[in-house]
Amino acid sequence: MTAAQVSPAYDLIVIGAGPVGENVADYATKRGLRVAIVESELVGGECSYWACMPSKALLRSGSALRAAERLDGARQAVTGRVDVPAVLARRDAFAGHWKDDGQVDWLRSAGIDLLRGRGRLTGPGTVDVDGRAYTATAVAVATGSLPVLPDVPGLADAQPWGTRDATSAPSVPPRLLVVGGGVAGTELATAYASLGSRVTLVARSTLLDREEPFAGDHVARALTQLGVDVRTHVTPERVDRDAAGSVTTRLSDGTTVASEEILVATGRRANTLDLGIETVGQRPGDWLPVDDTMLVAGTDWLYAVGDVNGRALLTHQGKYQARAAGEAIAARVNGTPVHAEPWGDHVATADHAAVPHVVFTDPEVARAGLTEAQARSRGVAVRAVEYELGSVAGATLHADGYEGRAKLVVDEDRHVVVGATFVGPDVAELLHSATIAIVGEVPLERLWHAVPSYPTISEVWLRLLEAYGRPHSD
Numbered sequence: 001m002t003a004a005q006v007s008p009a010y011d012l013i014v015i016g017a018g019p020v021g022e023n024v025a026d027y028a029t030k031r032g033l034r035v036a037i038v039e040s041e042l043v044g045g046e047c048s049y050w051a052c053m054p055s056k057a058l059l060r061s062g063s064a065l066r067a068a069e070r071l072d073g074a075r076q077a078v079t080g081r082v083d084v085p086a087v088l089a090r091r092d093a094f095a096g097h098w099k100d101d102g103q104v105d106w107l108r109s110a111g112i113d114l115l116r117g118r119g120r121l122t123g124p125g126t127v128d129v130d131g132r133a134y135t136a137t138a139v140a141v142a143t144g145s146l147p148v149l150p151d152v153p154g155l156a157d158a159q160p161w162g163t164r165d166a167t168s169a170p171s172v173p174p175r176l177l178v179v180g181g182g183v184a185g186t187e188l189a190t191a192y193a194s195l196g197s198r199v200t201l202v203a204r205s206t207l208l209d210r211e212e213p214f215a216g217d218h219v220a221r222a223l224t225q226l227g228v229d230v231r232t233h234v235t236p237e238r239v240d241r242d243a244a245g246s247v248t249t250r251l252s253d254g255t256t257v258a259s260e261e262i263l264v265a266t267g268r269r270a271n272t273l274d275l276g277i278e279t280v281g282q283r284p285g286d287w288l289p290v291d292d293t294m295l296v297a298g299t300d301w302l303y304a305v306g307d308v309n310g311r312a313l314l315t316h317q318g319k320y321q322a323r324a325a326g327e328a329i330a331a332r333v334n335g336t337p338v339h340a341e342p343w344g345d346h347v348a349t350a351d352h353a354a355v356p357h358v359v360f361t362d363p364e365v366a367r368a369g370l371t372e373a374q375a376r377s378r379g380v381a382v383r384a385v386e387y388e389l390g391s392v393a394g395a396t397l398h399a400d401g402y403e404g405r406a407k408l409v410v411d412e413d414r415h416v417v418v419g420a421t422f423v424g425p426d427v428a429e430l431l432h433s434a435t436i437a438i439v440g441e442v443p444l445e446r447l448w449h450a451v452p453s454y455p456t457i458s459e460v461w462l463r464l465l466e467a468y469g470r471p472h473s474d
């Protein structure tokens with residue numbers, strides 16, 4: 001195959017067939033565009049094989065077991081520990097055994113051409129895939145993100161685990177050091193502790209430091225109860241792996257930690273290395289700047305969707321962007337109107353202040369919209385109220401000694417909720433109520449008429465409104 005070979009033109013070429021790229025391609029195809037998608041590894045991307053699905057599969061059995069242990073009557077029936085081989089086998093199934101046949105069949109059925117290989121931008125509307133040139137009216141980059149390895153002496157040579165290794169490991173190391181107190185670090189520390197590993201978690205600040213402060217406190221307490229040695233405000237300074245495979249890590253507080261594996265979960269950067277991104281004036285490794293239709297700044301043909309634009313490193317939010325971008329690209333190619341006004345059909349307005357996410361630790365941390373600190377830094381006239389979830393009747397029934405906390409952040413000028421955080425066992429399913437309140441900008445006066453069922457954990461909404469005080473419409 002020579003680079004001179006030019007294949008027929010597409011309306012759209014998507015580079016990267018993760019959950020986001022698949023959705024851009026699907027939504028554009030449904031609007032009649034001729035679409036090809038380029039994938040260098042597995043169709044389905046990080047989320048399916050090395051992130052969301054396997055990590056949640058590793059976590060779920062331990063959470064279910066602890067849920068039973070928190071309940072008198074069920075506790076007595078729990079006579080064993082987590083069955084590690086069974087959990088790993090279930091994880092393998094959720095990761096599709098790292099084969100993408102099913103996803104490839106879906107692409108075919110959706111009418112999307114799959115181009116296996118590495119995609120690279122070579123100029124406006126031109127993409128090289130392993131030496132073959134393709135052209136398209138529009139190109140969407142959905143290449144995801146890559147983990148960042150901190151510059152710690154000896155760390156790279158010690159062959160640390162990244163999140164890919166941790167989510168696909170065939171066995172559980174007896175001792176695991178987790179570096180990073182963010183989402184991935186706290187989730188994977190929970191998972192491996194549940195699977196019997198002796199886990200040490202090292203964080204350079206508090207845990208989950210971008211959440212409401214009580215979130216990290218609750219998670220740190222629960223991890224400690226699970227047997228995790230949680231060390232905050234420290235970083236690794238030197239790492240050595242000896243000939244027998246043991247890792248010794250010296251920390252900034254002068255202590256050392258011995259482990260069989262060291263997992264680094266210290267954040268991610270854009271996967272734009274070797275992508276030809278400099279052809280549009282962008283620096284490889286930087287998040288790609290986009291407008292709300294996901295059009296890359298300074299171009300009229302290139303889109304960046306999902307993790308790669310750095311707006312929200314979450315599958316559901318990337319897929320939301322993909323629905324907007326797929327439709328926007330189709331509208332522009334078809335010459336139909338583009339609705340780019342806030343909350344229009346072709347924009348991802350919710351990215352700015354209405355993003356929901358769940359940290360699947362035990363307790364779970366679920367937030368929609370802004371924390372109090374974020375709202376204040378944006379100049380919002382904030383009033384915040386908090387409530388102990390353990391005082392809600394539904395929560396006391398849900399688990400003996402239920403511990404958790406909830407918080408609403410209210411914009412006092414507009415009288416609407418701009419942020420909500422719930423921390424506690426099984427709060428994840430509560431979150432969508434908050435997302436709807438925030439996106440719908442439901443006035444607080446009206447929220448009083450949204451009655452939570454008794455006795456559910458959702459009754460915390462009523463308690464939070466009572467803590468705020470009933471505003472009277474006059």
Ligand SMILES: Cc1cc2nc3c(=O)[nH]c(=O)nc-3n(C[C@H](O)[C@H](O)[C@H](O)COP(=O)(O)OP(=O)(O)OC[C@H]3O[C@@H](n4cnc5c(N)ncnc54)[C@H](O)[C@@H]3O)c2cc1C
Pocket residue numbers: 015016017018019020021038039040041042043044045046047048050051052053055056117118119120142143144145163167184271274275305306307308312313314315316317318
């Ligand atoms: C451990 C972990 C757990 C997570 N859990 C959750 C969760 O529970 N919920 C949640 O919402 N999010 C979660 N995330 C985040 C989620 O995985 C990402 O937000 C999501 O995968 C982003 O999707 P994407 O399609 O943008 O990128 P990716 O899923 O990374 O897909 C990008 C695709 O592009 C391909 N590619 C890259 N470069 C090229 C190229 N040059 N040519 C061809 N193909 C290329 C890659 O092979 C890949 O298939 C988690 C992340 C991690 C690390």
Ligand SMILES: NC(=O)c1ccc[n+]([C@@H]2O[C@H](COP(=O)([O-])OP(=O)(O)OC[C@H]3O[C@@H](n4cnc5c(N)ncnc54)[C@H](O)[C@@H]3O)[C@@H](O)[C@H]2O)c1
Pocket residue numbers: 150179180181182183184185187202203204205208209234235236265266267268312313314357358359360
């Ligand atoms: N449930 C979910 O939705 C889920 C789960 C996992 C990951 N993710 C996504 O993946 C992204 C990446 O996750 P992540 O946990 O890698 O990143 P993160 O940004 O959430 O956390 C990284 C943490 O590492 C710390 N850190 C950085 N350098 C360090 C160092 N040298 N020593 C010690 N600590 C250091 C940071 O202070 C931070 O607390 C997240 O932003 C999240 O959106 C989502």
